[in-house]
Amino acid sequence: MINNENLTMLTDFYEITMANGYFQSGNVEDIAYFDMFFRKVPDGGGYAIMAGVEQAVEYLKSLHFTAEDIEFLRGKDIFCESFLDYLRNFKFTCDVWAVPEGTPIFPHEPILTVRGPVIQAQFVETMLLLIINHQSLIATKANRIVRAAKGRPVMEFGTRRAHGTAAAVFGARAAYIGGCAGTACAIADRDYGITALGTMAHSWVQMFPSEYEAFKKYAEIYPDNCVLLVDTYNVLRSGVPAAIKVFKELKPKKMGIRIDSGDVAYLTKKARKMLDEAGLTECSITVSNSLDEYIIRDIILEGAQIDSFGVGERLITAKSEPVFGGVYKLSALEQDGVIIPKIKISENVEKITNPGFKTLYRLFDRDNHKALADVMTLDGEEIPEVDGYEIFDPNAIWKKKRLCNFYAKNLRIQLFDKGTCVYECPDIEEVKEYCREQMETLWDETLRFENPQTYYVDLSQNLWDVKNKLIEEHTIR
Amino acid sequence: MINNENLTMLTDFYEITMANGYFQSGNVEDIAYFDMFFRKVPDGGGYAIMAGVEQAVEYLKSLHFTAEDIEFLRGKDIFCESFLDYLRNFKFTCDVWAVPEGTPIFPHEPILTVRGPVIQAQFVETMLLLIINHQSLIATKANRIVRAAKGRPVMEFGTRRAHGTAAAVFGARAAYIGGCAGTACAIADRDYGITALGTMAHSWVQMFPSEYEAFKKYAEIYPDNCVLLVDTYNVLRSGVPAAIKVFKELKPKKMGIRIDSGDVAYLTKKARKMLDEAGLTECSITVSNSLDEYIIRDIILEGAQIDSFGVGERLITAKSEPVFGGVYKLSALEQDGVIIPKIKISENVEKITNPGFKTLYRLFDRDNHKALADVMTLDGEEIPEVDGYEIFDPNAIWKKKRLCNFYAKNLRIQLFDKGTCVYECPDIEEVKEYCREQMETLWDETLRFENPQTYYVDLSQNLWDVKNKLIEEHTIR
Numbered sequence: 040m041i042n043n044e045n046l047t048m049l050t051d052f053y054e055i056t057m058a059n060g061y062f063q064s065g066n067v068e069d070i071a072y073f074d075m076f077f078r079k080v081p082d083g084g085g086y087a088i089m090a091g092v093e094q095a096v097e098y099l100k101s102l103h104f105t106a107e108d109i110e111f112l113r114g115k116d117i118f119c120e121s122f123l124d125y126l127r128n129f130k131f132t133c134d135v136w137a138v139p140e141g142t143p144i145f146p147h148e149p150i151l152t153v154r155g156p157v158i159q160a161q162f163v164e165t166m167l168l169l170i171i172n173h174q175s176l177i178a179t180k181a182n183r184i185v186r187a188a189k190g191r192p193v194m195e196f197g198t199r200r201a202h203g204t205a206a207a208v209f210g211a212r213a214a215y216i217g218g219c220a221g222t223a224c225a226i227a228d229r230d231y232g233i234t235a236l237g238t239m240a241h242s243w244v245q246m247f248p249s250e251y252e253a254f255k256k257y258a259e260i261y262p263d264n265c266v267l268l269v270d271t272y273n274v275l276r277s278g279v280p281a282a283i284k285v286f287k288e289l290k291p292k293k294m295g296i297r298i299d300s301g302d303v304a305y306l307t308k309k310a311r312k313m314l315d316e317a318g319l320t321e322c323s324i325t326v327s328n329s330l331d332e333y334i335i336r337d338i339i340l341e342g343a344q345i346d347s348f349g350v351g352e353r354l355i356t357a358k359s360e361p362v363f364g365g366v367y368k369l370s371a372l373e374q375d376g377v378i379i380p381k382i383k384i385s386e387n388v389e390k391i392t393n394p395g396f397k398t399l400y401r402l403f404d405r406d407n408h409k410a411l412a413d414v415m416t417l418d419g420e421e422i423p424e425v426d427g428y429e430i431f432d433p434n435a436i437w438k439k440k441r442l443c444n445f446y447a448k449n450l451r452i453q454l455f456d457k458g459t460c461v462y463e464c465p466d467i468e469e470v471k472e473y474c475r476e477q478m479e480t481l482w483d484e485t486l487r488f489e490n491p492q493t494y495y496v497d498l499s500q501n502l503w504d505v506k507n508k509l510i511e512e513h514t515i516r
Numbered sequence: 517m518i519n520n521e522n523l524t525m526l527t528d529f530y531e532i533t534m535a536n537g538y539f540q541s542g543n544v545e546d547i548a549y550f551d552m553f554f555r556k557v558p559d560g561g562g563y564a565i566m567a568g569v570e571q572a573v574e575y576l577k578s579l580h581f582t583a584e585d586i587e588f589l590r591g592k593d594i595f596c597e598s599f600l601d602y603l604r605n606f607k608f609t610c611d612v613w614a615v616p617e618g619t620p621i622f623p624h625e626p627i628l629t630v631r632g633p634v635i636q637a638q639f640v641e642t643m644l645l646l647i648i649n650h651q652s653l654i655a656t657k658a659n660r661i662v663r664a665a666k667g668r669p670v671m672e673f674g675t676r677r678a679h680g681t682a683a684a685v686f687g688a689r690a691a692y693i694g695g696c697a698g699t700a701c702a703i704a705d706r707d708y709g710i711t712a713l714g715t716m717a718h719s720w721v722q723m724f725p726s727e728y729e730a731f732k733k734y735a736e737i738y739p740d741n742c743v744l745l746v747d748t749y750n751v752l753r754s755g756v757p758a759a760i761k762v763f764k765e766l767k768p769k770k771m772g773i774r775i776d777s778g779d780v781a782y783l784t785k786k787a788r789k790m791l792d793e794a795g796l797t798e799c800s801i802t803v804s805n806s807l808d809e810y811i812i813r814d815i816i817l818e819g820a821q822i823d824s825f826g827v828g829e830r831l832i833t834a835k836s837e838p839v840f841g842g843v844y845k846l847s848a849l850e851q852d853g854v855i856i857p858k859i860k861i862s863e864n865v866e867k868i869t870n871p872g873f874k875t876l877y878r879l880f881d882r883d884n885h886k887a888l889a890d891v892m893t894l895d896g897e898e899i900p901e902v903d904g905y906e907i908f909d910p911n912a913i914w915k916k917k918r919l920c921n922f923y924a925k926n927l928r929i930q931l932f933d934k935g936t937c938v939y940e941c942p943d944i945e946e947v948k949e950y951c952r953e954q955m956e957t958l959w960d961e962t963l964r965f966e967n968p969q970t971y972y973v974d975l976s977q978n979l980w981d982v983k984n985k986l987i988e989e990h991t992i993r
Contacts, residue, residue: 048703049684051675053714055702056738060720063737071723111706117738161719168676169684176679198528199645200839202653202687205680207526207646225532226525229588237530242638242846243537245858246548260540261533261594272861272990301863352839361838362677362829369719381722384749386778513749 045101048108050165055112058158062122070373071157072396074149075167078389081179081360085491086481088182088474089150090213091174092140092454093464098166100460102131132458133159136451138399139465141216141474143481144175145496148413149370149397152451155458164367173206174213176363177355181217182478183488184350187332189339192220192347194236196327197355210355216470223349232467238297244271250281258289265291266325269310270300279310283317295323297349303328304343311344325349331359332488368392378418382509388434394509395502400447402428403480410480411442412495413450417502422447430497440495522578525585527642532589535635539599547850548634549873551626552644555866558656558837562968563958565659565951566627567690568651569617569931570941575643577937579608609935610636613928615876616942618693618951620958621652622973625890626847626874629928632935634849641844650683651690653840654832658694659955660965661827664809666816669697669824671713673804674832687832693947700826709944715774721748727758735766742768743802746787747777756787760794772800774826780805781820788821802826808836809965845869855895859986865911871986872979877924879905880957887957888919889972890927894979899924907974917972 061067080087104126112118112126133155144150151167153160185193195214201207211219211227221234228235239257247253250272258265267285269278279296286294296314298306303326314322326338327349335348352358370392372379380394396418402411412430414422422428424446432438454462465473484492498506538544557564581603589595589603610632621627628644630637662670672691678684688696688704698711705712716734724730727749735742744762746755756773763771773791775783780803791799803815804826812825829835847869849856857871873895879888889907891899899905901923909915931939942950961969975983 046681046703048706049675049681050702051673051700051714052702052705052712053700053716056714057716057720060716060734060737061723064733066723069723071719073719108706111702117740157723161717164717165676169678169681172677173679173683196528198526199642199844200649200841201646202650202679202833202838203682203685204523204526204646205682206650209680223528223530225527225529225588226523228529229525229585235529237528237533239530239534239537240638240641241860242548242550243534245846245860246538246543246546246634246849256541257537260537263594300867352841356679356833356838358838361679361833361835364677364829367676369722372723383718383722390777 045103045105046098046166047102047104048111049169050162054162054165056117058162059118059122061158061161062125063119066157067125069157070155071160071369072371072373072378073153073160073164073367074370074393074397075151075171075365075367076147076149077363077365078146079364080146081176081357081363082183083489084179084183085485085487085494086143086145086179087175087363088178088217089138089142089144089171089175090140090178090216091171091209092137094170094174094209095137095151095167096454096460096462096464098170099131099135099163099455102129102163104129130458131159131455132156133163133455134453134457135455136453138450139452139473141470141477142450143410143477145413145494147393147496148399148415149393150365152370152396154396168365168367172363172365174209174216175365176357176361177210177213178217178474179363180354180357181214181219182474183332184330184335184354185218186486187335187339187488188348191345193218194347194349195219195222195224195354196349196351198224200352201355206355212467214354215467216474218471218475220347238266239268241268241271244268250277251284254281254285255289258285258291262289262291264293266295266297268299269296270298274298274301274306275309275313279313283314283319286319286322287317294319294321295325295346297325297327299327301328303345304338304341307344308342323347327351329353336488370394371396380505380509382506382513384510384513391510393498393502393506395505397502399450401450402442402445402447405444405446408480409482410494411445412497414447414497414499415502416499417505420499420501430495432495433498433503436503522580522582523575523643524579524581525588526646527639531639531642533594535639536595536599538635538638539602540596543634544602546634547632548637548846549848549850549855550630550637550641550844551847551870551874552628552648552842552844553624553626554840554842555623556841557623558653558834558840559660560966561656561660562962562964562971563620563622563656564652564840565655565694566615566619566621566648566652567617567655567693568648568686569614571647571651571686572614572628572644573931573937573939573941575647576608576612576640576932579606579640581606607935608636608932609633610932611930611934612932613930615927616929616950618947618954619927620887620954622890622971624870624973625876625892626870627842629847629873631873645842645844649840649842651686652842653834653838654687654690655694655951656840657831657834658691658696659951660809661807661812661831662695663963664812664816664965665825668822670695671824671826672696672699672701672831673826673828675701677829678832683832689944691831692944693951695948695952697824715743716745718745718748721745727754728761731758731762732766735762735768739766739768741770743772743774745776746773747775751775751778751783752786752790756790760791760796763796763799764794771796771798772802772823774802774804776804778805780822781815781818784821785819800824804828806830813965847871848873857982857986859983859990861987861990868987870975870979870983872982874979876927878927879919879922879924882921882923885957886959887971888922889974891924891974891976892979893976894982897976897978907972909972910975910980913980
């Protein structure tokens with residue numbers, strides 16, 4: 040993915056065995072619909088943030104099997120030559136719809152749909168899930184952390200603990216969409232325009248005979264923006280006094296200290312006092328030690344004196360829950376232009392899929408523009424705005440609510456039309472700003488870190504009827 | 517990393533600000549030593565598995581700054597032209613030593629050391645940590661899961677939940693080193709020779725009018741190895757009966773069923789009985805539903821009838837603890853050929869670094885070849901094998917133990933000599949086999965999943981003396 044290499048073969052092997060199966064069964068031209076959705080927000084949160092669409096688009100644009108791929112598959116001795124020929128001439132011709140990046144998303148919603156010949160629509164499962172699961176995970180986690188920081192900038196500092204190179208780069212990208220101010224990762228700046236910053240490691244301080252000399256040299260070289268790491272030996276007895284001495288002597292334009300260990304609530308209060316007493320009220324304090332949304336919330340409540348945060352491993356790995364469980368399920372077939380809804384049954388009611396080709400609407404309050412509910416309908420259904428609209432909980436249908444004074448917005452956009460990309464991915468700054476705006480449409484109750492109010496994601500009566508008819512048909516008596 | 521792209525700029529930005537700092541301070545030729553080590557085994561385990569050395573070697577071989585990199589850095593407006601010239605002609609000339617892949621490793625050990633001009637030795641920090649942290653994390657987790665399976669093959673099935681493309685591919689590689697039998701990820705097979713397998717998704721079953729027809733078609737196409745997914749509708753009432761019918765009719769050479777949901781202990785016992793009663797005793801049962809070492813251990817204890825496991829998200833993200841906390845710290849400087857040990861002090865005793873250029877020995881029992889202890893010494897020290905050797909706990913020096921009848925092995929090998937790679941990375945099969953052998957040198961007490969015995973990692977008396985002298989010098993009174 041970095042540098043647009045061809046990753047067509049980055050797929051679960053079963054996508055290929057199934058493709059060969061469909062090819063040999065004569066199903067090559069069968070049209071199928073697949074939905075991507077997730078069942079549960081990580082960390083027990085009330086919302087997730089869609090991310091990764093740009094990389095998904097790049098992936099779909101670049102799909103093709105190279106001679107090397109064909110040779111590898113031939114070596115497996117289970118594929119026929121006519122199928123390998125088919126792959127050699129493979130061309131992606133599907134339609135794709137998705138929720139744009141930066142949009143808050145909720146469980147069970149079709150956040151992405153692929154329609155097209157079954158071999159193709161099935162084949163792209165693995166990478167679409169991989170890309171969107173990963174970036175949505177990190178964007179969601181970053182958004183929680185940024186909200187905990189209450190307006191103080193949060194930098195993504197996790198490169199060295201990321202799960203490989205793509206996790207570092209696209210994790211930085213997703214964190215930026217979720218609200219981070221920048222990253223430590225230089226290549227994410229070069230390739231994706233995400234501001235990279237960084238100053239010094241403890242080793243810089245160790246390289247010089249004294250902390251004072253290390254700081255002084257740094258301030259001489261970087262007089263415009265001088266952030267000194269003050270915890271190599273002893274923050275309050277050595278690091279901060281040395282920093283104060285250097286700041287007073289060399290007067291850098293912007294000055295700051297960073298603390299990377301110890302009890303940052305205690306240390307920042309003490310350090311702030313020392314800096315202020317030295318007349319350095321404009322000197323900022325950054326902390327960066329195993330932070331996440333819970334610790335940031337707590338140390339701010341304790342009165343820690345912090346101007347910005349660097350968040351590493353717990354952001355870049357989404358440590359508290361490192362899995363975004365997006366799945367990709369068959370929702371319909373098309374025969375002679377007629378859509379035949381398909382369902383996957385499960386013992387667990389939550390795991391039963393929503394069948395059919397669907398439209399996803401978000402209903403907003405006309406007065407305050409808050410999001411009231413999302414409604415899935417069958418494709419082509421419209422939500423009548425004029426006379427009010429009754430929604431009901433699909434898991435408890437007696438729970439009904441009539442919405443008035445709202446407008447409905449189709450949440451999804453088309454990315455591909457018969458294999459041609461018809462979507463221009465917005466600039467990352469635009470995505471980030473869109474995410475910030477959309478987050479403001481959510482109620483505080485949905486935003487709570489723990490035990491949030493469940494946002495309404497309902498089915499239209501028509502879709503509900505179709506679903507229940509299919510469940511009935513599949514019930515074994 | 518996939519396809520050897522140049523990732524020189526995949527680095528924390530501070531590596532570059534520090535490099536410019538050293539350049540401008542006239543420290544370009546100063547020789548520094550950096551150690552990579554970790555402080556804590558994930559999941560409270562007793563050992564970790566070293567992995568990622570091959571990718572680290574590839575990275576170091578390919579280090580160079582392109583014109584695009586230089587242009588990007590120039591745009592930051594903080595670097596002088598002479599420094600950018602230096603980068604343009606940058607050539608890696610360091611020495612590098614590391615523990616080979618597949619070796620069990622323990623906290624505080626220098627698992628990798630870089631010696632060379634400080635700018636270079638510092639610069640490679642981010643990527644070396646990223647690569648080795650990631651792969652060691654997954655190899656360690658995989659090894660726990662494989663041990664829980666008690667000889668049953670474990671396949672890595674996590675591609676769709678991996679944190680980006682590199683996490684999928686190198687996660688599959690690391691899982692293989694840790695003992696997995698293969699992967700679902702096709703590109704990991706094509707590029708790294710890790711056997712990829714895969715059969716069908718639920719959508720295959722949904723595409724046909726009935727489960728029976730779906731299974732029959734699959735068995736016709738794959739008569740040599742036919743594994744049927746039996747939980748699309750109802751495992752015991754629909755899936756297994758349909759599979760039995762197809763197996764009896766078509767008699768595939770190898771046959772198996774896979775269950776991906778529900779209570780697999782209960783379902784596999786029932787399914788085994790049904791298969792056996794149908795005379796299909798050779799039909800294997802695979803399960804693959806949110807597994808990890810704890811669940812696998814427990815369902816085997818419950819008598820689940822399972823022949824192999826597919827393990828996805830909890831392996832590929834190391835879900836229970838997704839961070840391998842390797843760090844990279846300055847341990848020495850060299851001036852006029854004399855090594856000057858350096859230390860990083862911390863309030864937390866565990867966080868104080870081990871100074872100096874060191875050798876890492878593993879001491880094995882001459883009779884049963886079990887690992888007795890690891891000992892770090894200053895470079896050049898030897899461990900006398902003949903008259904016995906007294907080790908002591910560096911955190912409790914009154915705890916002493918005299919070892920006799922052992923042999924000492926230098927655990928590390930040299931990867932680079934003045935920038936030239938002098939190491940040929942072994943084949944992945946060799947690494948996997950080496951890992952399996954080395955795991956047999958550990959005691960059961962160290963292998964326990966929870967609350968294992970802490971393996972001895974001690975310092976030689978000389979190293980201990982150097983460390984304490986430095987602590988004394990840095991103590992602020």
